Amino acid sequence: MSYESFVGRRYLMAKQRSRVVSIITLIAVSGVALGVTALIVVLSVMGGFRADLTSKILGAKAHVVIQQPDFGPLDDANAVADRALEVEGVVGASPFIESEVMVSSPTNLSGVVLRGIDVDRVGTVTDLLENLEKGELSNLRDSRGMMERIEEERDEELEVLLDRLDKESKELRETIDAKRGATGVSDDFMPAPDEDLPPLIDLDEVSDETPQPQAERGGDEGFMPPLFDDSGAEAWDLPALPGEEGDEAGGEMPGIVDEAPQDDGRLPGLIIGTELATSLQVRLGDEVNVVTPRGEMGPSGPIPRSRPFRIVGVFYSGMYEYDANAAFTSLDDAARLLDFEGATGVELRTDNVEEVLAVGERLREIFSPELRVMDWQQMNSSLFFALKLEKIAMFLVLIFIILVASFSIVAMLIMIVIEKAREIAILKSMGASDGGIMRVFMFQGVVIGAVGAAAGLGMGLLICYLLQTVGLPLDSEVYYISTLPVEVDRLEVVAVVLSTILISFLATLYPSYQAAKMRPVEGLRYD
Incomplete structure (x- = not known):
């Protein structure tokens, strides 16, 4: 020392x-x-x-995204996804379509980012399937099974409610009868429940001289012509209401192009976040209207396109901004609504998040400069x-x-x-x-x-x-x-x-x- x-x-x-x-x-x-x-x-x-x-x-987004340099449509998205899967470190690839839309319900409306996903591939890229609190991802293909279960549950709830109301009404009637017996009030002045009331008009006393319609009296004034003749057909035509069949001036609502559902009558499915569901006050099975600015050109400019969707799932990611401003639908339904050909891009998942930079460099060697490759750190750099x-x-x-x-x-x-x-x-x-x-x-x-x-x-x-x-x-x-x-x-x-x-x-x-x-x-x- x-x-x-x-x-x-x-x-x-x-x-x-x-x-x-x-x-x-x-x-x-x-x-x-x-x-x-x-x-x-x-x-x-x-x-x-x-x-x-x-x-x-x-968990909500992909590790790497491949897009066009100008963010235009990617025509060969499936081919790009298949080629990206061949790169070392890439374990999942799925094309997607993304656009900003407006979602409205009977009580509220909100602007969201609509994302069209490939139902078969999205599970290999994000944890959306694990974050679903209500509904299933397969409901985006067909929600009829879900609607049958919802209707059965609602019928059971209705039966329980009716039984409760019937029980409460019986208890109320017994209480009233008990009070009447205690006070000695007689019910003789009240008509019997099954007693028929006398008719207000005696049909036998109606005279044959009762005024007849104008068509039978030779055109006397003061009487309306019959709406139907003896055969049951209309005696004279009423003008068609706007929007009815046969009215050339009627049809769709002006200002918004209303897209009809598919030929089988199935409404496209929509998966939204918990905060958005609370804001719109909707639940599974409810219908909402999705409006996109991608529409046809009219005399005064672009006409928004509108289409009804059905809520088939509710997810929780843990991020307020994402749960309140994101919605998912199938790739085909998004393309049909947006009138979009191809895909916005391809999202990828790597086997190790720490090596995403190295995987991104390999992808850039293959796809650059024709395509733009961005990892999750670059997309959330700010x-x-x-x-x-x-x-x-x-x-x-x-x-x-x-x-x-x-x-x-x-x-x-x-x-x-x-x-x-x-x-x-x-x-x-x-x-x-x-x-x-x-x-x-x-x-x-x-x-x-x-x-x-x-x-x-x-x-x-x-x-x-x-x-x-x-x-x-x-x-x-x-x-x-x-x-x-x-x-x-x-x-x-x-x-x-x-x-x-x-x-x-x-x-x-x-x-x-x-x-x-x-x-x-x-x-x-x-x-």
């Missing part, structure tokens, strides 16, 4: 008369530990939010850049806690230098070098920083462990998560500990330099 570390350790163990130095040392260690604890917990919580957001994005910038800013803000603690180290070392002036002078007179004196006080600062960092590391990891196991409950309606997410990053923890020790070391430079330049005669002048 060198004399620098031995002397530095003895200085840290304050005697009874140096109680002030001991308290300042404890304050410095506590400040460093508190700063390290706060840094580890905050960075871990922010990392948990980032990991939770990343998992939700990757969001993740904001999260990264916020994390860096939070690190810089919380590092000031350690900087404040470092001033305590500076103050403590200056007090030790002043108090130990005689001992420093004796050491220098015995041959201790200036560097040796500096190392004595540097050792004290580094020890304080290391002890504080170790204590803060232990407390920070303990708090993160408790948050992961026990959990801090949150209001899911406000934060859209049930517990506070936590993810500890080892590199961040190491960076925090090393930064703390470095700041503690830098805090020792000035007091150590002041101690090293002290002359022995100044330390022994008053002894």
Whole structure:
């Protein structure tokens, strides 16, 4: 053991008369530990939010998307998907159509992003099938089985309601009869329930001289002509109402082209998010109207296209913006509504999210420059850049806690230098070098920083462990998560500990330099 570390350790163990130095040392260690604890917990919580957001994005969207450079229609989408599956690392590929539309219900309307998906392939690309809370993905093909089950459930509910109403009416009638018997009110003045009331008009007394219609009276005025003749046919024609068959002026509503359902009478299916279902106040089996600006050209410009859809599923992704602004339908129904040929692009899934950049480079070598290849980080670059910038800013803000603690180290070392002036002078007179004196006080600062960092590391990891196991409950309606997410990053923890020790070391430079330049005669002048 060198004399620098031995002397530095003895200085840290304050005697009874140096109680002030001991308290300042404890304050410095506590400040460093508190700063390290706060840094580890905050960075871990922010990392948990980032990991939770990343998992939700990757669960709802694909890892890689292939599109035209000008975002135009992709005619050979199936061929592109099949070719992409041959690339190493790609495990799923599915074409899609995407467009902004307006969805309206009898109570509300909302703008959403309509996405046409391949029902057979979408399960290999996203976790939409796992996120469905109500309905099934197969209902996008045919919802008649779902409607039969819904009608049966509604019939059962109606029967239960009618039985309850019948039971309540019987109880009410028994109560009324009991009250009548108790009060002695007679029911003789009331007509019997089965007694027929006399007719208001006696048909036998109707005279044969009753005025006849105008057609039978030779055209007398004051009588309307018959609507029907003896054969039951109309005696004279009424003008057809607008929109009825035979009216050339009638037909579709002006301003919106109304697309009729398919020939088999089946309404196309639509899967929406939980927030959108709440906003529209719809449930499984209800009909909504989807309006798209992609329509025919009219005299005054483009005419929006409209078509009824049936709600066949409700999904929950955990992202409010996605659950409130996304809707899915089959690829054919989306193409028919939007009058779209081909696909908007092809979405892919890789076997490892961490290697998506390498897979993207392989895909670019094959499809570029004819097609544009984007990975999930590029598609959400602004969001993740904001999260990264916020994390860096939070690190810089919380590092000031350690900087404040470092001033305590500076103050403590200056007090030790002043108090130990005689001992420093004796050491220098015995041959201790200036560097040796500096190392004595540097050792004290580094020890304080290391002890504080170790204590803060232990407390920070303990708090993160408790948050992961026990959990801090949150209001899911406000934060859209049930517990506070936590993810500890080892590199961040190491960076925090090393930064703390470095700041503690830098805090020792000035007091150590002041101690090293002290002359022995100044330390022994008053002894």
